[in-house]
Every structure is written in C-alpha cells, then in structure tokens.
Amino acid sequence: MPLLQLFNLRKDFGGLRAVDDVSLEVATGAIVGLIGPNGSGKSTLLNLIAGSAERTAGRIIFDGDEISGLSADQVFQRGIARGYQDPSLYLKMTTLDNALLPVKSQRGEHPWYAPWRRFWQKQEAENARAAAGVLEQVQLLGHYDSLASDLSGGQMKLLEMGRSLMGSPKLLLLDEPTAGVAPNLAYEIFEEISRLRQQHGITFLIVEHRLEILFDFVDSVYVMHLGNLLAHGSADDIASNETVREVYFGD
Amino acid sequence: MPSSLLVTSLVNTIQIGSLYALMALGLTLTFSVIKLPNFAHAEYVTAGAYAALIISLAGVLNPLIIIAVAFLVGALTAVVSHLIVFKPLERQNVSLYTLILASFAVGLIIRYILFTIADYFNIFDLRIAIPLQILFRTGSLILTNLFAWVAPTSIVLVILLTLLINRTALGREMRALANNTILARVIGIPVERVKNYTWLLVGGMAGVAGALWGLQSAVSPLMGWAAIISVFAAAILGGLSSFPGTILGAYVVAFSENTIMLFLNFSYGVDLAYKPAIPFIIIIAVLLIRPQGLTQLLKRAGELGR
Amino acid sequence: MIKKLVSISLLLVMLSLLGAGIQAQDDIETYVLGIPLPFTGSFGSFGQDFERGILLAVSQMNAELEAAGSNIRFDTASADTEQTPEGAARALQTIAQTTGAQVVVGPLTTDEVLGAKQFADENGIVIVAMASSGPAASIPGDNIYRVIYPPDTFSSKAFATIALERGHENMVVLHVDDPFGNGMNEQFIANFQAGGGGEVASFGYAPQSTELSTEAAAVSAALAGFGDNAGFFCVCFPGAAQAFVQVAQVDPILTTVQWMGNEAMTTLEMLEDPGHAQTLINANFVTVSQSAASTPLTPIFNADFVAMFDKEPGIFTNYAFDAANIAMLTMLAAGNDGAAVKSMLPFISNHYIGTTVQAYLDDNGDQAIASYGIRKVSDDGTAFEVIGSYNGNTDTITYN
Numbered sequence: 029m030p031l032l033q034l035f036n037l038r039k040d041f042g043g044l045r046a047v048d049d050v051s052l053e054v055a056t057g058a059i060v061g062l063i064g065p066n067g068s069g070k071s072t073l074l075n076l077i078a079g080s081a082e083r084t085a086g087r088i089i090f091d092g093d094e095i096s097g098l099s100a101d102q103v104f105q106r107g108i109a110r111g112y113q114d115p116s117l118y119l120k121m122t123t124l125d126n127a128l129l130p131v132k133s134q135r136g137e138h139p140w141y142a143p144w145r146r147f148w149q150k151q152e153a154e155n156a157r158a159a160a161g162v163l164e165q166v167q168l169l170g171h172y173d174s175l176a177s178d179l180s181g182g183q184m185k186l187l188e189m190g191r192s193l194m195g196s197p198k199l200l201l202l203d204e205p206t207a208g209v210a211p212n213l214a215y216e217i218f219e220e221i222s223r224l225r226q227q228h229g230i231t232f233l234i235v236e237h238r239l240e241i242l243f244d245f246v247d248s249v250y251v252m253h254l255g256n257l258l259a260h261g262s263a264d265d266i267a268s269n270e271t272v273r274e275v276y277f278g279d
Numbered sequence: 280m281p282s283s284l285l286v287t288s289l290v291n292t293i294q295i296g297s298l299y300a301l302m303a304l305g306l307t308l309t310f311s312v313i314k315l316p317n318f319a320h321a322e323y324v325t326a327g328a329y330a331a332l333i334i335s336l337a338g339v340l341n342p343l344i345i346i347a348v349a350f351l352v353g354a355l356t357a358v359v360s361h362l363i364v365f366k367p368l369e370r371q372n373v374s375l376y377t378l379i380l381a382s383f384a385v386g387l388i389i390r391y392i393l394f395t396i397a398d399y400f401n402i403f404d405l406r407i408a409i410p411l412q413i414l415f416r417t418g419s420l421i422l423t424n425l426f427a428w429v430a431p432t433s434i435v436l437v438i439l440l441t442l443l444i445n446r447t448a449l450g451r452e453m454r455a456l457a458n459n460t461i462l463a464r465v466i467g468i469p470v471e472r473v474k475n476y477t478w479l480l481v482g483g484m485a486g487v488a489g490a491l492w493g494l495q496s497a498v499s500p501l502m503g504w505a506a507i508i509s510v511f512a513a514a515i516l517g518g519l520s521s522f523p524g525t526i527l528g529a530y531v532v533a534f535s536e537n538t539i540m541l542f543l544n545f546s547y548g549v550d551l552a553y554k555p556a557i558p559f560i561i562i563i564a565v566l567l568i569r570p571q572g573l574t575q576l577l578k579r580a581g582e583l584g585r
Numbered sequence: 586m587i588k589k590l591v592s593i594s595l596l597l598v599m600l601s602l603l604g605a606g607i608q609a610q611d612d613i614e615t616y617v618l619g620i621p622l623p624f625t626g627s628f629g630s631f632g633q634d635f636e637r638g639i640l641l642a643v644s645q646m647n648a649e650l651e652a653a654g655s656n657i658r659f660d661t662a663s664a665d666t667e668q669t670p671e672g673a674a675r676a677l678q679t680i681a682q683t684t685g686a687q688v689v690v691g692p693l694t695t696d697e698v699l700g701a702k703q704f705a706d707e708n709g710i711v712i713v714a715m716a717s718s719g720p721a722a723s724i725p726g727d728n729i730y731r732v733i734y735p736p737d738t739f740s741s742k743a744f745a746t747i748a749l750e751r752g753h754e755n756m757v758v759l760h761v762d763d764p765f766g767n768g769m770n771e772q773f774i775a776n777f778q779a780g781g782g783g784e785v786a787s788f789g790y791a792p793q794s795t796e797l798s799t800e801a802a803a804v805s806a807a808l809a810g811f812g813d814n815a816g817f818f819c820v821c822f823p824g825a826a827q828a829f830v831q832v833a834q835v836d837p838i839l840t841t842v843q844w845m846g847n848e849a850m851t852t853l854e855m856l857e858d859p860g861h862a863q864t865l866i867n868a869n870f871v872t873v874s875q876s877a878a879s880t881p882l883t884p885i886f887n888a889d890f891v892a893m894f895d896k897e898p899g900i901f902t903n904y905a906f907d908a909a910n911i912a913m914l915t916m917l918a919a920g921n922d923g924a925a926v927k928s929m930l931p932f933i934s935n936h937y938i939g940t941t942v943q944a945y946l947d948d949n950g951d952q953a954i955a956s957y958g959i960r961k962v963s964d965d966g967t968a969f970e971v972i973g974s975y976n977g978n979t980d981t982i983t984y985n
Contacts, residue, residue, distance in 0.1 A: 080464070080465055099464065101470055104464075104466065109466070118454070118458050129452065129455050130467045132467070134448040137472070138476070142447040287805065291798045291799060294798070394625055398629060403627055403630055403854065404827040404828070405858075406861075411835065411860050417837070495831070496796045496831055496832075499824050500625075502796075505794070506796075537802070541802060541803055544788070545806070551800055554794075
C-alpha cells in the first residue's frame with residue numbers, strides 16, 4: 029500500500045485553479061521527484077499535503093488515514109514534515125533550539141511541569157542527545173550553540189532537514205532542497221537524502237529544478253504543468269518523454 | 280533633596296518597580312506570543328487582587344495561599360477571556376485594531392463585573408490585611424514584612440518567568456511563536472496549546488501582582504486600570520519583546536515616578552499631581568526617539584526573552 | 586390561526602390604548618427629579634446610598650400627595666457621573682434629554698458640580714447639591730444651590746484654628762488636586778497664616794491615584810524639614826486616604842506628628858484595618874464634620890430608611906434626603922419649571938428644617954449656617970466620636 033495517496037486534489041485561488049484534479053501515489057520508502065515549470069502548482073501541492081493551505085476539493089490519504097482538513101501541526105504530528113525553498117528557521121535561536129522545537133510530547137511543554145526541573149530534565153537530556161545525533165548527521169554538531177542566522181545557506185538547508193528529522197517523520201516534503209546552494213554541496217544534500225532513506229526508511233517527495241542531480245536519485249518522477257499532472261514515470265522515461273521536453277525545456 | 284527622601288524613594292522604586300515588572304512581562308508576552316496589545320491585562324490584576332482580598336476577608340492570612348489563589352483567579356480570567364473572545368476573533372482573521380478594541384471591551388466587562396461584586400459585598404478600598412511587622416527601623420526608614428513579601432516575591436517570579444522562557448521546552452515554543460506563528464505550526468508546535476499556556480502564565484502573573492499591590496496599598500475595581508499606563512510604558516521601554524528590556528523599563532518607570540518626581544518636586548516645585556503624566560511622557564518619548572526601546576542595548580536583541 | 590393572532594394582538598393594542606386613556610382621564614401630573622450621582626468608582630457606594638435617601642424622600646412625598654388627593658406625583662431618573670466632571674455633564678444631559686427634568690439632586694463632589702454647571706446654566710436646570718462644599722462653586726446668580734452642607738470656607742478656617750490651638754508653627758498639607766482639594770488647601774493656608782501660623786508645604790495628588798507612597802515620602806520629608814511643632818493636614822478622598830494611611834503607618838516621621846483630616850476620609854472602612862485605626866489614634870487625628878449634626882427628625886429618618894432598605898443609612902445620606910425634600914417642596918410651590926424653581930428655592934429652603942440643620946442660603950446659594958462637630962477616633966478604634974463643636978459663624982471651638 030502506498031504511503032501517500034492523493035485523489036482528485038484541487039485548489040482554487042479566486043478564479044485561478046492552481047492545482048487541478050491531481051491524483052498521485054508515493055510508495056513507502058521511495059524518493060519521488062515532482063518537477064514542472066515555475067507556476068505549475070508544485071509548491072501549492074506540497075502546502076496542501078502539509079496542511080498549510082486548505083484544499084478546495086479532493087482527498088489526501090496518508091498511511092491509511094484520511095488527513096484532508098487537518099491543521100499543519102496535526103499533519104506534522106501524523107508524520108509529514110515540510111521543508112521550504114528559502115530555509116525557514118528561527119534565525120535568532122540557536123541551532124540546537126531549532127532542532128529541539130518539533131519534538132513531540134515534551135514534559136517541559138506544560139506550565140505545571142516546567143517550573144520543576146527534575147520533571148523534565150531527563151527527557152530534555154534525551155532529546156538533546158537525539159538532536160546532537162541528528163546535527164552530527166547533517167554535520168552541524170560543531171555549530172550547536174550558534175544562532176541560525178550565522179549559518180551558511182547550505183547549512184541552513186541541512187539544519188532544516190535535521191529539524192524535520194527530530195519529529196521522526198515518515199514522509200519528508202522538500203521544496204528545492206538545493207536552491208541557492210553551491211553545486212558540490214547540492215550533490216551532498218541528495219546523498220544525505222539517500223542515506224536517510226536507507227537508515228530511517230523515510231519517504232521523500234521532492235520538488236527540484238536541478239534535474240541532473242534529481243534524476244540520479246529518484247525512483248519515479250511526476251511532472252506538473254498548469255496545475256495538471258502531465259506525466260509519470262522513471263527518470264529515464266521522463267527524460268525521453270517528448271511532451272515533457274516541450275513544456276519543460278521548451279524544445 | 281535630603282538623603283532620607285532619596286532612600287525612601289529608592290525603596291519605593293524597588294517595590295513599585297518590581298510590581299510593574301511582574302505586570303509588564305505579562306504584557307510583553309501577550310504582545311509577542313499572542314500578537315495582542317492587551318488592555319484587558321489591567322483587569323487580570325484587579326481580578327487577582329479581589330480574589331486575594333476576598334479570601335483574606337474570609338480569614339485566610341497566609342500570604343502564600345493568598346498569592347496562589349490570586350494566581351489561579353488571574354489565570355482563569357485570562358484563559359476565559361482568550362477562549363471566549365480573543366481566540367474566536369483570531370479565527371476570523373480580524374485586524375489588529377479590532378483586537379485592541381476587543382481588549383478594551385473585555386477589560387470594561389471584567390471591570391464592571393468586579394464593580395458589581397465589590398458593590399455587593401461593599402468591599403472598596405480595603406487592604407489585604409496581613410498583620411504588619413516591622414523588620415528594620417532607622418530614623419528615616421522603616422521596612423516591614425510587607426516590603427519583604429512584595430519586592431522579593433515579584434523579583435523571584437520575574438526570574439522564574441525569565442528562566443522558563445529561556446530554559447524550558449514551553450519557553451522555547453513560546454519564543455518560536457513570538458518569531459513566526461505560521462512556521463511554528465508547520466514544524467509541528469502545538470500552537471493552540473502553547474497559546475493557552477501563555478494566557479495562563481500571563482493571567483497568573485498579573486493576578487499575583489494584584490494581590491501584592493493589595494498588600495501594600497488598597498484594593499479597588501480601578502486599581503489595575505490606574506496602573507496600566509505605567510505598565511505599558513515599561514513594556515514599551517522594553518520594545519514589547521525583550522524580557523531584560525521590560526524589567527529595566529519597569530524600574531525606569533518606577534524610578535521616574537518616585538525618585539525623579541520627588542526630586543522635581545523638591546528642587547523645582549513641580550506638583551506631585553503631575554505623576555500620572557510621567558508614563559505618558561515616557562511612552563511618547565520612546566516612540567518618537569527610540570521605538571525599539573532599550574532592547575538594542577542588549578546582546579541577542581529582538582528575540583523574546585533575551 | 587394567523588387571523589386569530591392578529592385579532593388578539595389588535596385587542597391587546599386597543600386595551601393598552603384604553604389604559605392610557607383612563608390614566609389620562611385621571612389627569613396625574615408627574616414631575617421628574619433627576620439624580621446625577623457617581624454610581625461607579627470609589628464613590629460608587631456613596632452615590633448608591635444617596636440615591637436610596639432620595640428615593641425614600643420621593644416615596645414619602647408621593648404617599649402624602651396621594652393621601653391629600655393631589656394630582657402631582659414625583660418620579661426619579663438616575664444617571665452615573667462616573668465621578669468625573671465630564672461624566673457629570675453627560676449624566677445631566679442624559680437626564681434632561683430623556684425625561685425633560687428641570688431639577689436634579691446631585692452631583693456629589695465640587696468637581697462634578699462644576700462639570701455639570703455649564704449645561705445646567707444654559708438649559709435652565711436647577712442643581713441641588715447635597716455634599717459639595719468646595720469654595721470654587723460659590724458663585725452668585727448661577728443655577729447651583731448647595732442647601733445643607735456649608736462651603737469649606739468655614740471648615741478650612743476650623744482646621745486652621747485647631748492647628749494654631751495645637752501650637753503648630755508649620756503645616757504640611759496633602760490634598761487631592763481638584764477644585765475641592767485646592768480650595769481647601771488655599772483657604773487653610775490663608776487662615777492659618779492670618780492667625781499667626783508659619784510656613785505651609787502643600788502636595789497635591791492626582792484624583793484617580795490608588796497608590797500614594799511617593800506622596801507619603803514627600804510629606805514625610807517636608808515634615809522632617811520643618812522639625813518639631815509641625816502638623817499634618819490631609820484633604821483626601823476615602824480610597825486615596827486608605828492608601829495613604831497604609832504607607833504612612835510605617836513612616837518614621839508621619840507616625841510621630843499630629844494629624845487632621847477632612848470629613849470624607851473618616852469612613853468606617855478607614856477603621857476596618859486595626860493598623861490604620863491605631864495610626865490615627867496615635868496621631869491624635871481630629872476632623873471637623875457636619876454629619877454629626879442632628880435634629881428630632883434624624884432618628885425618624887434612620888428608622889424609615891432601615892424599614893425601606895433593610896440597612897443603615899451611610900454618612901451624609903440624610904443630606905441627600907433633605908436636599909430632595911427641598912427640591913420637591915420648591916417644585917410643588919413653583920411648578921415644574923427651572924426658572925421658577927431657581928427663583929423660589931432660597932425662600933423655601935430658608936423655611937426648611939430637616940434631619941440635619943436648618944438651611945439658610947447666602948448670596949451664592951450656599952448654606953450659610955456652619956455648625957460642625959469635632960470628632961476623633963474612639964479609644965477602641967471602632968468609630969469616630971464627637972469631642973467638641975465648632976461654630977463657623979463665630980469661629981469658636983468648644984470641647985465637651
């Protein structure tokens with residue numbers, strides 16, 4: 029059974045139909061690419077799945093449950109995390125704080141426990157250890173006490189990904205993870221993605237413009253154009269698909 | 280200015296400043312986490328004071344119990360006003376002006392409920408009558424157990440709140456909300472729950488401030504409203520976002536209202552009745568000259584709590 | 586079904602019209618007495634008690650009028666002055682515009698009375714104030730009558746006389762910064778210095794203050810500066826007075842000097858805190874007060890009040906009762922017309938003896954008979970008791 033299924037998902041902004049009856053599937057443990065020209069509705073689609081935009085029609089099934097209509101934090105609690113094109117971090121908080129924010133059911137979240145350190149100290153230490161593990165994985169452990177604003181663009185992307193991991197997600201939605209990142213680091217980011225899939229069994233749905241890198245890593249690719257799904261297939265199929273070449277590469 | 284007057288006024292500054300800090304931190308929290316300059320904040324103070332007064336009249340004279348009850352009633356008032364008024368309004372995405380007006384209205388409603396209660400039991404201008412003990416005495420200064428309760432309790436609570444914001448998971452999430460509520464939702468922070476807890480803390484602190492105010496002065500339905508401009512002045516000095524800035528602001532306002540006012544009166548004959556004008560002058564001056572408040576003086580400025 | 590409903594409603598409308606017609610035939614004429622008083626704020630309990638005093642007077646008058654077969658009845662219309670001059674003006678306007686009242690009993694403080702004055706003068710409405718005493722409202726020819734309580738010209742002189750008699754060389758005054766407090770302060774200084782007194786240091790506090798530690802520090806420092814033989818005089822409203830005593834009771838200087846204070850601060854709430862009562866006893870606190878005065882009608886008023894409202898009348902409540910009676914008697918004689926009431930009110934009040942003292946109005950429309958009691962806190966700290974009297978018209982003090 030696929031991890032994520034969309035049925036006839038539709039989103040209207042006023043008169044504009046940004047997403048038009050899109051149905052797709054993401055298999056458990058897969059890395060799936062989502063490509064298309066600018067304005068084809070990819071980011072909107074990610075927002076609909078993550079619950080940060082409200083759908084006009086259609087259904088979203090995640091892990092066997094319908095999640096259409098849940099709020100963003102509820103969707104996150106179910107196991108879907110979303111990354112952004114511009115890294116959305118708390119710039120004035122430390123790297124470690126940023127990583128700790130999404131941790132579920134912390135005791136120190138409750139005002140009646142918070143004043144008594146011994147009620148949450150142990151759990152907080154465990155969380156910090158987990159966060160340190162994640163930061164090490166994304167090579168940011170040395171920067172745990174820096175403000176997020178002091179990190180480089182690529183490091184911010186990695187921190188954002190690390191933060192998503194802290195919520196132990198089943199599905200990561202990434203929006204151009206390599207945008208604004210130096211080419212060598214861009215490849216590293218995708219290797220990191222691949223490693224995460226192997227080690228944690230995380231499923232990925234990735235919007236990406238650097239097709240040459242993307243095609244090296246994906247299991248399958250969906251192509252969007254003007255809110256519609258244009259094609260679906262393996263990286264090789266898509267690369268040689270005439271219609272796709274026409275709308276996407278303009279030749 | 281005679282030295283005895285200076286000493287007395289500085290003692291008053293510490294006492295009043297600590298109370299202002301307790302109230303102003305709540306205001307700063309609501310403004311940054313909930314995004315609301317809450318004028319009803321004054322009435323949480325009064326509600327806590329009346330709760331404290333009523334149980335003290337019922338014979339409970341243990342200051343700790345009185346403070347705990349004031350915390351609970353203040354917190355309850357704040358949470359209820361959030362659930363009944365502010366939360367539904369936020370859902371409808373109303374403008375900031377609407378929210379401010381609503382906060383005025385909520386304040387008025389609570390104030391007149393308190394008026395009705397005070398009128399029914401005929402409890403106006405009464406003090407929370409903890410027996411007075413003199414702890415320290417010189418020719419020009421007497422310190423009592425009231426001073427020993429009011430100033431340290433406020434300072435301890437202010438420190439606790441600062442630690443809570445900077446060291447605990449709840450504080451981390453409140454800081455996140457203060458910076459970006461939408462992002463907080465996306466990364467799975469239970470936004471509604473954190474907001475409820477924020478209201479709880481804010482109301483509780485205000486309630487305690489009311490009880491302490493009632494210990495050292497008198498309880499009336501207008502007491503919170505009379506103090507709110509000074510409290511706003513303190514919060515605005517803190518740039519409405521910084522904790523140390525707000526605390527510093529609270530003492531600056533109290534110092535201006537006591538020591539500077541007395542100095543002006545003593546040296547230049549300025550009438551003490553101008554005292555209520557001081558917080559207004561501070562607010563206008565800060566907004567004109569330094570809208571960011573005192574925050575930029577401090578490292579890692581701009582983030583709630585720092 | 587709908588037809589039935591319509592006909593029933595029509596029937597009801599006709600019946601109500603018929604009722605109005607019957608009433609009109611009876612030819613009852615209703616005069617409205619306005620009651621602009623502070624029903625909220627720290628004077629809220631005063632305002633509500635005064636209103637009860639006025640309602641008692643009105644119900645007694647209506648019963649008498651009915652028994653005598655008169656076709657005139659009195660009705661009342663109340664509005665909250667919120668204890669501010671602007672609020673008083675609004676309250677008066679509301680009453681006048683909704684009921685057409687020509688005469689009002691109230692407002693309470695001089696500040697409020699002056700706030701309502703312009704609207705009253707311009708619209709020919711007569712203000713009968715029961716407890717305002719600030720000299721600022723002593724104005725000849727206007728629409729303000731202050732029928733029972735004499736202006737503070739007398740009491741400020743009484744306080745100056747007591748201060749001099751106590752041997753104070755210098756005085757420190759804390760007063761509310763409004764027409765009442767400022768007037769009291771100025772006249773006290775004038776009388777004190779005319780009688781041979783020395784320097785007076787005065788401090789005004791803002792009327793809405795609920796916390797007076799700054800003021801107490803200033804008063805304390807000024808007293809220390811004067812050294813021995815300095816006295817303290819407090820002209821405060823009840824709430825501020827409570828807050829002041831709360832701070833002053835632990836002040837090293839204020840606890841060693843003698844105090845005097847205006848009548849309004851001598852409420853029973855002031856004595857509810859034993860520490861406050863003890864502070865006033867130690868300070869040899871005295872006040873000069875009118876409310877101690879009584880006539881044979883006073884106990885009857887008290888009994889009637891308890892019978893109607895099931896509680897004791899508060900301080901000054903009988904002043905409101907007397908003011909309402911003077912207003913109603915004048916209206917019965919002159920008709921429901923502001924100008925006529927204004928012209929006739931001095932004549933009526935000069936022939937009135939109520940539950941307080943005889944009224945006798947001077948050229949300003951103010952009570953001219955000034956006979957005060959001098960009161961202090963009783964030794965057990967539970968009440969204010971009379972220890973002497975002051976005759977304002979002869980400036981003489983007599984101790985019991």
